[in-house]
Structures are given as C-alpha cells and as structure tokens.
Amino acid sequence: MSHELPKAYDPSAIEQRWAEYWVREKLFHVETPATPDHDHTFTLLLPPPNVTGRLHMGHMLNQTEMDIIVRWHRMRGFHTLWLPGTDHAGIATQMMVERQLAKDGKKRTDLGREKFIERVWEWKEEYGGAILEQMKRLGASVDWERTFFTMDANLSRSVREAFVRLWEEGLIYRGAYIVNWCPRCVTAISDLETIHEETPGKLWEIRYPVIGMEGEFITVATTRPETMLGDTAVAVNPRDKRYEHLHGKKVRLPLMNREIPVILDELAQPEFGTGAVKVTPAHDPNDFQAGLRHGLEQIRVMDEHAMMNENAGLYAGHDRYEARERIVHDLQEQGFLVGTKDYTVPLGKCDRCKTIVEPRLSTQWFVAVNKEPKSGGPSMAQIARDVVEQGYVKFTPENYKTIYLNWMENIHDWCISRQLWWGHRIPAWHCAECREIVVSRDEPKQCTKCGSSHLEQDTDVLDTWFSSGLLPASPFGWPEATADARAFYPTTLLITGFDILFFWVARMIMMNAFFMWRDHSDPSCLKSAVPFENVYIHGLVRDADRQKMSKTKGNVLDPIEVINQYGTDATRFTLASMASPGTDIAFNEQRVEGYRAFANKIWNAARFMFMNVDKLAEMGVTVDAPKVCHPERSEGSLSSASGLSSFTAATLEDRWILSRFNRVAQEVDESLKAYRFDEAANRVYSFFWGEFCDWYVELIKPRMFELESDAGKQTAKTACQNTVVMFEAALRLLSPMMPFITEEIWHAIYDGKPPVESIALAPYPQPDPAQMNADAETEMAILQDLIVATRNIRAELKVEPKVKVPVEIHASTPQVREMIEHNRGALERLANVESVAFVDAAPQQSANVRSTTRFDVRVVYEQKIDKAAEGERLKKEVEKLEKERSNAERQLGNQNFLAKAPAHVVEGLKKRSGELEVLLEKAKAALGQLGC
C-alpha cells in the first residue's frame, strides 16, 4: 500500500466528501426483515424537526448523541434503523408563508384557503428540506430512503383514524369553553403552548353600587379592568358574614349601567382581598365555571384580535390595553375606583409569538384524556401512567419518571383544534340542515341523521402535536399491521430534550400506548404497546457563560459555522465529551479547538504509520492491512472479537497496549450502555492520545527505525504490522464519535479497497478477556514511573535537554530488575539516558535520586541545584506523607475500623501504610542530605 495523506489535517477537505458518499451509496438504508427479531433490532426515531427549522446547537447535540448510539449498535451487528422525518409545524409554517405574502402586500384571505395551502406546499417543497440537508453535514446515519413528513398521505390517514376512533369512544368532544387564545396568531392554543411569566402589574379595586341601598357598595378587585364590561354577576362566599345583608341583592355595573346579581359561590374566598369577586363568564375560566353553576349570561366584549367589540359600549373598537387605560380613567372620574396596587401577575404568553394570551370563550375540540372509553378500559392518561409505572418505558435520567408521572397525574383535557389553515383538517362535517356533526374517515355523502347532502367540513385544523403524538406508529403504517410495524415497533429508544417532554414524549406515550394496547390481540400486553422502550433526556446547549442561547440575546451559535471552523468531528466530539446525563452543556469554543487538535493528532499519527509502512514497502517488506469481517447483520449476533487477531504481542509494550485496548473497549461499551457519552469520549481520547501516541508509538520507534539487517526488517515489519492493526481497531472504536476522520484514514489503510464499503459497517471492537494482561499493565506502569522519575530529576537538576546522562537503578525485586533490563532501551530513549547501571543497595538520598516502592533511580550528574527550591519540594512531600501516615495509623489502631471495614480496604491500607514508611524514610533522608 502506498499512501499520501496531506500534511495538515483539514476537515473541510474530507467531511463533505464522505457525507455525500454515505447518502449516495444508501449505506444506512435497511430493508424490512422478513421475520421480526426484536432482540437484534435497534430502532430510533428522529424527533422530526420543523420544516421551517434551521439547525441549532440543540439539534446538533441531539443528533450527535443519536448518531453515536446508532452507529455503535449498527457496528455491533444490530439490524439498525434510524428513521428521519420532518414536522409540518402548523403555526410556524403558516406564519412563514404569510410573511412571504405580506411582502407582496397580500393576506392569506386574499388567496382563499385552497390557494393558500397550495402556496404552503410550494414553500415546503422549496425550503422544507433545508434542515435535512444540514443534517447530512453532521454525518447523521439515518435511513434517508424512509424520510417521512407528518402530512404524507399515510400519516394523514393515521391522524384521521385516531380522531375517528377517539370520537367513537366518546373521548373527543366539541364545545364552547374558555381557552387560551393568541390574538396575534388568531387561534386557540393549548395549556402547554402558554408560557407563564411573573410580570409586574396592577390590581385595581372598583366599587359597584348596590341597588336599593343608597351609599352601599361592593368592592371588587381585578388585574384586567377591561373585562368588567362583560361582568354578569358579583360573587361572595356564602359563609362570609360580611356580605350576608347583600344576599339576593343586585349591583349596578359601573360604565355599563347594567344590573347584575350578587351570587353566592365558593369562587369567592373570604380570605382574599375584599372577599367579593366580579364574575366575567366569557373571559375567565373560573368565572366561566361559576357562570355555568348559576346560569349566567356570557357576554363577550372582545373579538378574535382582542379588540373591544360591540358589547363593550363606549369602548368598542379599542385595543384591550387602550380600553383598559380609558376604563381606569373613567372609573376614577366617576368615583368608582377605590384603589390601585402594584401586583405581580402570572401572565400567560403565546409560546410562539410572546403575545399576551387572552382567555377567550370559543367553540373548540378537546380530547378527554381522563375519561374512560365507551367500549371500556382505562383512560388514555391511565394507560400512559401504567406503562411508565410498570417500567415498559424507562427514563434516563430516572428522575424524569417522577416528573412525567406527576404531570400525567394532573393532566387536563387537551384542546386540539386550531383556527389555522395549514395542518390536518378535522375530519368532521356539519350538516347545514340539522346541525348534526358527522365524524368520518372519508368525506361523507350525506348526513347520518337527516340524510341531507349539505355537509360542510369543519374549518379548524388539528394541533400539530396531535399528529406527532402518533409517531412512531404512523410512519410504520398504523392502523395497518404492516411488516414494518411488526419489525420495528416498539422502537428501542428515543433521545430528546426535556423541553418537549410534555408536548411530545408524554403525548406519544399516551396516544401510542392507548391505540396499540387496544389493537393488541392480548390486551394484557402493555409491553408491546409502548412507542419506545427507553427515553434518554438530555440537557440544553447554553453559551460559554451558561446563558440560554436566544436570538434576542444574540448569543446563538450556528453549528454550521462552528463546523466550518473546526470540522464536524471536533464539534461532535465536543458535544459528546460534555454530554453528562442530567446537566446542561456550556458550549465552549476553546473546547472544540482542543478536540480539533485531537483530530490533528490522530491524523499525524496516521501519517507516521503510513510513512513507515511505505518505507518498508520500498524495501520489499509488505505490511498487510488487517482483516476485518463484516458484522453478521442478518443474524444480528455480536461480533465477539476485538479484531486484533493479527496483532503480535512480542514485547512488553505490545502486551500492554493490547491489554489496554481491550479494557478501554470494555469501558466504552459500558459507558455507552448508560448513555455516558462523556465517559466514552474521554476514554477513547485518553487511550488514543495518552497511551497509543504518547507511549506505544514512542516505544516502538527503535524497532521501526533499525532497518539495516534482515532481522531488523522483520522486527520492523512486526512493529509496523502491530501499529496498523492497533490503529485500525482504534479507528473503529472512535468511529461513532468521529465518523469522518476515521472513515478517511480507514479507507487509506485499505488503500481504497476496504473489506466493506464503510468503517460504519465494520464490527465494533468487543473486549476479549484473553487479550487483557494485568501483569503487562503493572510492569508497564513501573516502566512509565521510572521514565517519568528520571525526566523529573533531569528537570530538577536543570540538565541540558540534549545531554545524555548515566543512571543507577536499585530494583526492589529480581523481577523488577529483569523487566527494567529488558526495557533499558526505552528508558534510554525516552528519558535521554546514556547508560543504565544496576546497584545492589539503594542509593543515598539526594536531589539526584527518586524513589518508589519498586525502585530507586539516581541520575549521575553533578550540578549545583537550587537548594531552597529542592528543600521546599521535599518538605512539602514529607508533610503530605506524614499527614497520610498519621491518618493511616489512626485508622489501623481503631478496633471499630478493623472490625467493620471490608477486608480489602483494611488490606489496602496496611499495604499503603508499609509503603508510606519507606517513602517517608527516603524523603526525610533526602532532606537531611540537603542539610535542611
């Protein structure tokens, strides 16, 4: 093989190419298996981004985590499907197109519903794929062939099916209730889409004169005085003695001059304020309920834009806040305003446009989540609780289980209708003759009640989350029991952010579990009804100062720009290395720089490897590329081998790196099983850089460079072969986290003729206990200590870097001595040592000596040293050792400790105590030698 990697690592030169290759070759496409095999299938649904979306850091974190898990499973031989799609995003998309129309001075009503929807589809075709294109640059290994859209024909069919079934079960109802209304979006929104913010406001106290009782008033308080125009009663608590004399009376509503009754209702709480409350059934949810209890008239005083309407008397035509000012002014003028207080109100705002929500009486469609279906069985919320309580859906981190159950416990009916045009139109038709509502999967020809053919479809569309709540069953063809559904449902895992836990995760569990459970032939089987078996919830990506990224703050980082600057691999690795469960990520560009350096390190290690392979090739010595088998994907069985069968463990460093690799492979597997992306990333990082590059490569260099004799060439061949084999395996280990650079180097190792089309299809290294070697690790640790100690003395003595020095070594045992003798070359090379001499007695302590329990090493070098600094260093060490020793002595002298602590802890401490004696003695001797 002959390889020419460019001198500098340049991610932009390779990443685009591989991203396109993976898509073009359909490498991550999976067929539907003929026979389902859930134990060896891994399915994951991409939380579908909005068609209006642009990729942000949150997406990138989410997708990096998913891609790592997906690639890891795929390489371990699972039949792996990562299903992508986009969401039609009702309000957001409609707003986008409306804005486009506004540029031509047009409104959607100018076009009419049909033409407008056509425009939205055109928009979607043109711009809707942008975010998916961006995803490709991240290397997301999704099955592009299966990309869905929530308004595709088959998904729309699922939506209609779900709606009709819920209607038939009596779980969908329509009626006039108070809903959260956004006057800017001109639609109802759900409770969840209303965000509450404590906002400073005012509390106005107004007195209503009691009719027939001159000089008598009832004082009420309100934060929204404009609603008083719609008051139809004043409520007092029946137990409230203060108002007993007013029972059955009427009051005159100021400004409107309307007579309204004093009613007795628990709505009014004696402890709060004056104990009397104005009742506005058309503009407040509590008042609405009270209104129903007392048969009060509902007077709407605002229109859908929150402008005061014809019922608002003098104030008609004014905006709600303008009207408020005028009303307060007029009340003051007319002597009805008793007081004004500062007051903090929890204001509801529209999640999308931040407009203050107006509670509004309007006719909407609702899902009764707590109600039992007509044909029997538990409610939707009940099933949603059951599947989680019984562990069929597992949350990581676990505390989200409690949060979820808590929310599910207090869940209210869900308003699912929206007064928009873009979305799934409600499959209900109103009879023009008899007002009957006909709910149907297909457009009905005639009214089921009176037979009239004058039917008009309801104009509302469904909440976007109604359709996404049917994922992942819908793209698999629900309600049909398709082969896809059998093979891939329930999905294995869902990875998402906590911000959509209630919006989406909870609704998916609720809707899927409800329908699948009822579909199931064996209804006791909740296990197979769930939409996914595991949920992993990750944190938020914040800026470097832990601030939430937001457009208004201007601290939003565009992942594509970060990628352009540092490369996708480095950016992915950064996110992975910081993704510790349960915590947010403070995204720091310096960190990305560090991981770009890591990629560069790998790149250069590869160049070193290829340089030597090529040098040998020129001498006629061939180094073979390692053989890698294709994971047996149809079987789904895990490849048990580390892929290191052609590694020759000839020397200590060989045995050591082989052992370390297997141990690291094990740790990475364990980390990923627990979604510890940070641990997995850090393990691979420190292995590749801190062990493979810093030690192994340095240690084998002598073997690589001695090419004079035939024997030398053979030694070099083995060393080189080992490097290639180890490198190749390490690439596979790293590949899920850094798919691009690993793919590039991997193909280079195989000289463009790899055993499979992609490293992503090669087997993931699995730990092999037979290749682990505790002795080699211990010996290597001693050798490393020896080298570091020697370097340490050199630095302390300020030996010129280029000067080689002789050392004397006293080994604690013959075995240690033998090991050092075997590896004296390493010591000479890595610590710049001229010669090694072994001595029988431990050398006298001095600044030239370092001691451990295994060896003493003395550098033979005469140089005036900084006595003060050396003394300082030794004093510190003695202090530290003494403190530790006294701790140990105290513990070991404690009968309770000896009796209660586990044996290995006691043993360990005894051993350490012995070591401390030796080390302390030596350190003290050194200090004495120094004359301190």
Next chain:
RNA sequence: AGGCGCGUAGCUCAGUUGGUUAGAGCGCUACCUUGACACGGUAGAGGUCAGCGGUUCGAGUCCGCUCGUGCCUACCA
C-alpha cells in the same frame, strides 16, 4: 404557591452502591523546532470539594439547616 436541580482547580466539567493519595480538558509557568504532529513534546504550579451541624470506624459522596443560583409546573380575583 408547589416540585426539581446545581454549588469540586482561574474557566468548563467528571467523581458510579460512603473506603486508601479528589481527576480531566482548556488556561497559566518554565524549558524544548528530538527523523508523525508547535493543532506538538517534557516538567510544574494551582483545591479547608459553598457554609454550619449530624450519622458513621471512615463523608466530596448520606441526613438536616443556612446562603447563593438555575429551571419546570400552577385557572386564585
């Protein structure tokens, strides 16, 4: 108003069921262009684990309180 979480080196964070010497990256200091890499190498400085009290042979880890800080949920005028 309820609920949850966090506070460990200058910065960003690890620290698994309490167990011997609290770690990493970046930054910092000194030295080094050694035949892959200055996006590099070698050595080093830096922590009373927010504070107080308790449980325990033993606490960064468990419990209580205090201070600081962040988030979620909620129809009280």
